[in-house]
Structure formats: structure tokens, C-alpha cells
Amino acid sequence: xxxxxxxxxxxxxxxxxxxxxxxxxxxxxxxxxxxxxxxxxxxxxxxxxxxxxxxxxxxxxxxxxxxxxxxxxxxxxxxxxxxxxxxxxxxxxxxxxxxxxxxxxxxxxxxxxxxxxxxxxxxxxxxxxxxxxxxxxxxxxxxxxxxxxxxxxxxxxxxxxxxxxxxxxxxxxxxxxxxxxxxxxxxxxxxxxxxxxxxxxxxxxxxxxxxxxxxxxxxxxxxxxxxxxxxxxxxxxxxxxxxxxxxxxxxxxxxxxxxxxxxxxxxxxxxxxxxxxxxxxxxxxxxxxxxxxxxxxxxxxxxxxxxxxxxxxxxxxxxxxxxxxxxxxxxxxxxxxxxxxxxxxxxxxxxxxxxxxxxxxxxxxxxxxxxxxxxxxxxxxxxxxxxxxxxxxxxxxxxxxxxxxxx
Numbered sequence: 072x073x074x075x076x077x078x079x080x081x082x083x084x085x086x087x088x089x090x091x092x093x094x095x096x097x098x099x100x101x102x103x104x105x106x107x108x109x110x111x112x113x114x115x116x117x118x119x120x121x122x123x124x125x126x127x128x129x130x131x132x133x134x135x136x137x138x139x140x141x142x143x144x145x146x147x148x149x150x151x152x153x154x155x156x157x158x159x160x161x162x163x164x165x166x167x168x169x170x171x172x173x174x175x176x177x178x179x180x181x182x183x184x185x186x187x188x189x190x191x192x193x194x195x196x197x198x199x200x201x202x203x204x205x206x207x208x209x210x211x212x213x214x215x216x217x218x219x220x221x222x223x224x225x226x227x228x229x230x231x232x233x234x235x236x237x238x239x240x241x242x243x244x245x246x247x248x249x250x251x252x253x254x255x256x257x258x259x260x261x262x263x264x265x266x267x268x269x270x271x272x273x274x275x276x277x278x279x280x281x282x283x284x285x286x287x288x289x290x291x292x293x294x295x296x297x298x299x300x301x302x303x304x305x306x307x308x309x310x311x312x313x314x315x316x317x318x319x320x321x322x323x324x325x326x327x328x329x330x331x332x333x334x335x336x337x338x339x340x341x342x343x344x345x346x347x348x349x350x351x352x353x354x355x356x357x358x359x360x361x362x363x364x365x366x367x368x369x370x371x372x373x374x375x376x377x378x379x380x381x382x383x384x385x386x387x388x389x390x391x392x393x394x395x396x397x398x399x400x401x402x403x404x405x406x407x408x409x410x411x412x413x414x415x416x417x418x419x420x421x422x423x424x425x426x427x428x429x430x431x432x433x434x435x436x437x438x439x440x441x442x443x444x445x446x447x448x449x450x451x452x453x454x455x456x457x458x459x460x461x462x463x464x465x466x467x468x469x470x471x472x473x474x475x476x477x478x
Contacts, residue, residue: 074177081109082175082195083159086306088112088150089194091318094131095146097190102126105175105194112147113154119143130190165281165307171199184210187351188325193304199280200300202270207300208243211392212269213327215245215348217320217341218252218334223366224444225429226252226334229358231259233333236385238263238271242392245327247319248274248292248301250285252333252341261294270299275326277319278311279303302326317343324348329391331356331382335369342369349378354391356382361425361446422447426455427464427474435470 082105089096100108103123111119118124127143163173174181174196185192198204216234218226234244234256244260246253260272274295278284280303283292295301304322305315320340324330324347332355335341345355357379360367373379382388419427429445430436436444442452456472459465466475 074175077106078177079173079175080159080163081105083162083173083306084109084113084157085194086197086304087157087159087162087309088153091193091304091315092191092321093146093149094190095127095143096150097192097194098127098130099123099143099146100194101130101190112150113157119147162306162308166197166199169199169281169307170201171197171280171301172204173197174204180205180207182207182210182326184328185322185325188321191321192325193322195304197280197303197306198300200270200296201298202300204300206269207273208269210326210328212242213245213273214242214388214392215323215327215330215344216252216256217246217323217330217332217344219336219339219341219366219369220249220251220253221366222251222255222334223364223446225360225364225425225446226358226366227255228428228444230255230333233331233358233382233385233388234259235263237388238265240385240389241269242389243269243271243273245273245275245323247316247323248276248283248285248288248295250288254288254291256333257291257295261291261298272298273300273302273326275319275322276301276303276311277305277315279305279307279309281307284311316340320344321347324353325351327353328393329354329356329388331358331388331391332370332373332379333358334360334366335373336365337368337372339369342373345373345379354393355379356388356391358382362421363448363451364446367446422451423455423458426452427459430459430465430472430474432474432476435468435473437471441472 085100085105085108124143166172214237216230230252238244238260244256246256257272257274263271265271272295274292280301283289317340320343323344330345330348330353332341332345349355355378357370357373359381360370374381425445425447426441429441438449438452442449445452456465460467464475465472
């Protein structure tokens with residue numbers, strides 16, 4: 072049964088008044104309901120009734136980091152200055168003008184997995200896209216792929232290969248539409264051959280869906296809209312801020328059945344997505360990189376702390392989602408995973424393996440280019456090339472080095 076227009080308008084208004092993950096606000100909505108909560112903020116003055124103040128305080132309990140900041144009266148002081156700027160009917164008309172709409176928890180299509188966030192669950196979801204919100208796949212087929220904005224060639228290459236393979240196996244990729252790993256994940260999903268009628272990729276945005284951010288990804292996000300879905304918990308016209316980017320990460324974690332971190336620096340925002348996913352019982356994977364690459368330091372940190380498991384191919388990524396790789400593996404996967412089959416890279420140490428992966432198969436690459444792609448120092452590259460050449464894995468020509476093809 073669909074919610075009535077008053078509930079939908081109230082949640083649209085509350086999304087304008089409250090910042091994402093305002094626990095006091097979501098506690099008020101849980102206690103009073105969205106319509107009464109909006110009326111208390113927008114159509115009354117003075118303090119909240121004592122009974123509601125106590126109910127909100129009881130519901131927050133240990134979740135309130137600071138009792139003073141999370142008091143209901145403190146919340147009213149934050150929200151009421153925004154009332155004049157609130158216009159639920161205007162915001163709903165705007166999103167519908169872009170071909171989208173508002174989804175609320177009272178809707179049958181609401182993604183129930185978001186409720187695992189508890190009071191941190193979003194008040195509503197604004198969406199736009201050709202796929203439509205009713206085509207949002209179930210969580211066991213949604214994989215969040217996140218990583219550094221300043222991705223290396225290695226990170227972009229790994230992301231593209233993993234995502235392309237996963238999409239062919241029916242997985243929908245969810246990311247944040249940002250530069251770097253996010254953009255590469257969306258691009259690979261859009262270019263992959265889809266095996267289901269579901270969208271290949273979903274972007275969760277930190278700002279309003281009336282404009283795409285960052286501007287440099289405008290064309291990419293329009294492609295996502297044309298075949299997939301864009302989501303946001305803030306209304307049209309809302310600017311993406313540092314806080315909203317940070318809070319967007321919890322939605323990436325909760326919407327999907329698992330999270331994969333491809334590249335991340337020691338203090339990368341991608342780590343907050345991974346840790347939030349782990350906190351709510353989702354599986355987390357991390358792609359190992361060079362020990363010399365600062366862009367992989369965050370992935371190695373997750374692996375060392377035990378909050379993520381290593382992922383090196385699509386079959387291992389599928390395991391994060393609970394899918395049996397044997398049921399979806401290609402013949403090539405089966406051969407590579409067979410411990411009785413000798414492989415050309417068996418016995419290589421990690422540096423030579425990274426270098427072998429960086430070697431192009433068609434065009435020659437100079438050692439300095441290989442250093443950039445592999446994340447290795449130039450000395451390690453030069454030494455590794457000699458070893459790979461001796462094993463018949465690399466060839467050198469006038470233009471540089473390439474991977475030797477066999478068979």
C-alpha cells in the first residue's frame with residue numbers, strides 16, 4: 072500500500088530541514104511519525120512537549136555521542152531556521168521534472184536493507200534514471216565498489232577488469248560517482264555486456280540530483296541516468312559538502328550486500344564505507360596492491376586489521392555476496408583456480424607479479440611507464456624485467472617492453 076501524499080510531503084520537507092544522519096531528527100520521526108515531526112518543526116514555536124523530549128532521549132540512549140547536542144530542543148534550534156527555505160511541493164515538482172521521484176520507507180519498493188542502519192537510516196531517497204526505482208536489484212546482487220579519487224593506472228585497470236567480469240555475471244555495481252575508482256567502476260559497468268534486465272550500475276550522490284557533481288563526470292553520470300539509477304538522500308538544489316560526502320558512505324555500505332575497496336590511502340574516505348559495512352554485518356573485500364604504493368596503504372590496513380578479505384578476481388568478489396564461484400565460473404576461471412595446472416606466473420614474487428600485470432600485450436611500454444602502472448620503483452622495474460625476460464614472460468624491442476604471448 073502506498074503512503075498518502077501528506078507522508079511523502081512531510082518526509083520531503085524533513086530532508087530539507089535536517090542534515091543526513093541527524094540522529095535526533097530520525098529519533099523524532101520514529102517517535103512522532105513524519106507528519107507530526109514536520110508540523111512540530113515547521114508550524115509551531117517554543118519547546119517540544121516534555122513527553123516527546125523524553126521519548127527521543129530514551130530512543131537515542133547510547134547512540135547519542137553528546138547528550139546536549141542531541142537534545143530535541145537543540146535539534147529544533149538547528150532545523151527551524153531552515154523552515155523558510157523548505158518547500159516540499161517545490162522539491163517534489165523539481166525531481167519529477169527530471170523524470171524521477173521520491174521514495175519513502177512507507178513505500179513497498181523501499182530497500183529494506185537500509186533499515187540495518189537503525190536511526191542512521193535515511194529519511195527518504197530521491198531518485199532519477201531510466202531504470203526506475205522499482206528496478207533496483209536485491210542486495211545480494213549489489214556490490215559497492217569504492218576507492219581513491221587519485222587512482223593509479225593499476226587501480227583503474229584492476230577496477231575495470233573486476234567490474235566488467237562481475238557485470239557479466241549479473242552483479243550491479245554501486246558507487247559514488249566521484250573521480251578515480253568510482254568513475255572507473257561506473258564506466259566499466261556501463262560498457263559491460265549485461266546479462267539481466269536490471270541496471271548495471273547505480274550512483275549514490277552526496278548532493279541534489281538536479282545537477283551532477285563533480286562537473287567533470289557530467290557525461291558519465293548522464294550515461295548512468297540513461298541506463299541505470301541515481302540516488303540521493305538530500306533534495307534537489309542541495310550542495311555536496313564534506314559532511315554529506317562522509318554520510319553518503321554509510322548508504323553505499325548499507326544498500327549493498329558487500330563492499331569492495333580497490334585502492335585507498337591510509338586515511339581514505341573509502342575506509343569509512345568499508346568499516347560501516349563491517350559494522351552492519353556486510354562482507355568487505357580489499358584488493359592488494361604494491362607495498363610501495365601509498366594508494367594501496369588503506370587496503371593493506373583493512374587486511375591487516377582483519378576487517379576485509381583479499382580479493383584478486385571476480386570469483387572472489389562473488390564470494391563476498393554469498394555467491395558460489397563454482398556456479399558462475401567461466402572455463403578460464405576453472406583452469407586458473409585448478410591447483411594442478413601450472414601457470415606461467417607461478418613462483419613469481421609480488422613485485423614481479425605486479426610488473427607482469429602492468430606489461431601491455433600489444434604496445435610496448437617504457438620502464439618509467441611500467442613503474443607508474445605497477446607502483447614499483449624504477450630499480451625494481453629494471454630488475455624485474457630482466458627476470459621476466461629470462462622466464463620468457465617479457466620481450467624487449469625498440470619502443471620498450473611488452474608481455475610475451477604464448478601459444
